[in-house]
């Protein structure tokens with residue numbers, strides 16, 4: 001069976017975390033939620049990533065987005081590790097829960113296993129997977145990195161902003177888009193509809209094909 005991917009409903013898994021027992025659907029409730037996995041506690045790249053996610057907490061709060069980390073060690077180990085994370089990224093407070101998955105059940109269900117990484121006992125390890133889940137519990141975006149490559153939290157915020165805008169309006173965000181840039185009108189919107197839907201107007205790119213499919217507009 002193919003693993004969890006865009007469009008799938010996340011499974012309602014349940015596990016202990018640094019903030020108590022979590023049932024995933026209840027945790028998401030009706031918020032956008034970012035679920036991100038880490039190969040292991042007390043590992044260098046993960047320590048920097050969890051600290052940076054915590055340092056950006058206000059940015060996530062502003063957007064009404066919940067965070068949930070997952071790592072394979074137990075809650076006691078996570079709590080000890082948090083002391084290192086907070087010391088390494090001064091001023092950060094790890095306020096989001098980190099789920100414990102010592103039996104690797106959650107990471108399997110969430111398609112977060114790295115096929116190339118094993119712990120010293122031969123048990124599978126999580127990749128650096130990150131799912132952005134909509135309030136309806138569907139995966140809207142997945143990033144998948146190997147253990148050896150840390151993520152970029154600015155990119156996580158950027159794609160989140162794209163998802164928040166494109167879930168509200170019939171637009172898409174073009175290459176290297178960042179907030180404040182123009183967006184493009186979705187191809188499913190006809191020219192007549194576009195005129196009504198985007199009273200602020202739009203500019204069509206002049207293309208050799210003469211086709212009118214690349215239409216830039218300001219965020220409604």
Ligand code: BEZ
Pocket residue numbers: 039040043044045046047117147148
């Ligand atoms: C890290 O977080 O630094 C890491 C974890 C597993 C393999 C390689 C790097």
